[in-house]
Amino acid sequence: MVSYEDNRAQTKDFMGEPIALKDNTLKNRTKIRIIMKAYGPSIEKFSSVTQVLSALRDAIAAHKALLDRNIIHRDISPNNILFGLDECERGVLIDLDLALKSLGPLSEIPVDFRTGTRTFQSLMVLRSYNLNPVFVPEYDYLDDIEAFFWVFAYIVFTYAPNGDRLPFKDHRKLPQWLWNDGSPCLIFARKFTFLDSPSAALDAQDAMHPGWKATCCDLFLEFREFVHEISYEKQRLVYKGWKEHRRPAPDRFASLLAKVDEHYASLLGMFDAALKKVAEAGIDETCVEDSGVDILLILQEPIDERIHLPNKATITKADAKALNPTFLNRAPKGSNFKTEETVLVYLKRIQTLRKVWISCKKISRCSGDRAKVFQRLDPHLAFNNRNILKLVVVLFEGNIQMQAQKWITKNSA
Structure with missing residues (x-):
């Protein structure tokens, strides 16, 4: 970060005295301005398996560093994951305009289906579309971790390992949640099926480019199971502890959020193992460059x-x-x-x-x-x-x- 300005303005100063602000269903927001260094292009401009896995791995590590400073990102998407400069970080997490100050692993703001990019939203964020507001949980770091998985899946299903965009004719095999053409309720159902269906793993491998299968299919399946276990537990606990409709909500996910260090260590370990596998096998798909030899x-x-x-x-x-x-x-x-x-x-x-x-x-x-x-x-x-x-x-x-x-x-x- 080069510079920043905090408290440039607050939304409450432009809203008068709405009832929603008093009963805490409408949150006050503070405008800040941050100036950061320019980095490389978006992760979608990758040219090899190693490059995309390294960028994702470092972006997840950066997310943990933000969380350690009580900040939750809330807008994980390909456009917000950039490649680092030469001899620097391999991946950089940017765009903190939707970020929140948090209380450890948990923010004070409920999940909201209107926040973030639909394709990469977590199941709990999508579920807020038709969940009784008093049951809607607060946004936590696990929602962002799930978003990293959807970014990874999006790249694997829409790009070849050398960075080429797959032709449109191949899109008929893609998981339906990739299409951002439905209501949050519909996208939730599609994503839930993709994570929960016993045949989803086989369907995913069938939709993958062969190069991904050879390089990081194991990583994809492990990451999917990681997200599946967490999302299943959240769905199970979402009504836990409710005796009456009240705010703030009881701390339903405490057993999950207590494992924050374990979650990040496990996830980073998956990526490190995948990168090691690619390096040892020499199977990286690299973008073809013109070396000047007469082809x-x-x-x-x-x-x-x-x-x-x-x-x-x-x-x-x-x-x-x-x-x-x-x-x-x-x-x-x-x-x-x-x-x-x-x-x-x-x-x-x-x-x-x-x-x-x-x-x-x-x-x-x-x-x-x-x-x-x-x-x-x-x-x-x-x-x-x-x-x-x-x-x-x-x-x-x-x-x-x-x-x-x-x-x-x-x-x-």
Whole structure:
């Protein structure tokens, strides 16, 4: 934090003397202003499994640090989790405009379905939509922890492990709670089913990109079970201790909130174990970068002389190590293939080409209007890799070649 101003204004000064303020159902709010350092982009701009897991892990640790200072965030979402700067924290938690001063793990403000982003709200926050106001519990740190799970699930189900947004056609498999098109009551029912249904774990794995299954499926299932146990216990205790309709509500969740240190230690341990697994297995999905090597080098050679590339969904460092001597012998003068890391980047670039090539072939066979083919390929070429555009031209003739050449002239000059 660079600077801050507290008590700039209070809502009670603009409301007169409403009854709701007197009977404590309407809370007074104080306006403050905080100036923070600029950090990296949103967590949705990740390029590898390690990057997204590290950012989430550090954001959860930051949340614990806020709680230790009696602050509860209340607005956990992808836009509020940023990547840290180089040589600093891997993930940064921002946007405290909805944050509250807390009494340890519990705030003084009841949960409210109008606070936060619907897709990432906890079950108890959503339930406040149709729960008798006198039974609505206060917002606590576990509501934010559950929101971290929904952020993680959102990323796993809508992105590939290298950061590419999954095509819309794949969304039919997604859990229905991801669609922010229903009432809080409906989203609550969908999320509750996702956590409680015995088949939900299998359905989730079926909806995941294969790369996520190989890298952090165990983490996802453990995190889901962690949230399920807590949310189930909250639903069980929500009416506990009520003898009459009164405020403040009895401390129904004391047995849960007493485990605050245990909860954070368990959750951070899950992420640390997952990061260790990814590092040891060398199975991280990394975004393909342009290393300046001519991508058409191998593709222009006779088929029987090309380097044999692994036909796998996920290319690992082990594959790169096995092919490293071959790349050293076949590489043009000036190319740098001395390390497995360089070979890995090159292999993944070729893997991307292969996917684009397959897409081109499928579309060319089924499309009656060749002029529309390249428009449908446009999302694959959004990263503006000129060599991939060259490849598309090489693969096709006639009308599609002309369309491709026009696109290259327009977008890659």
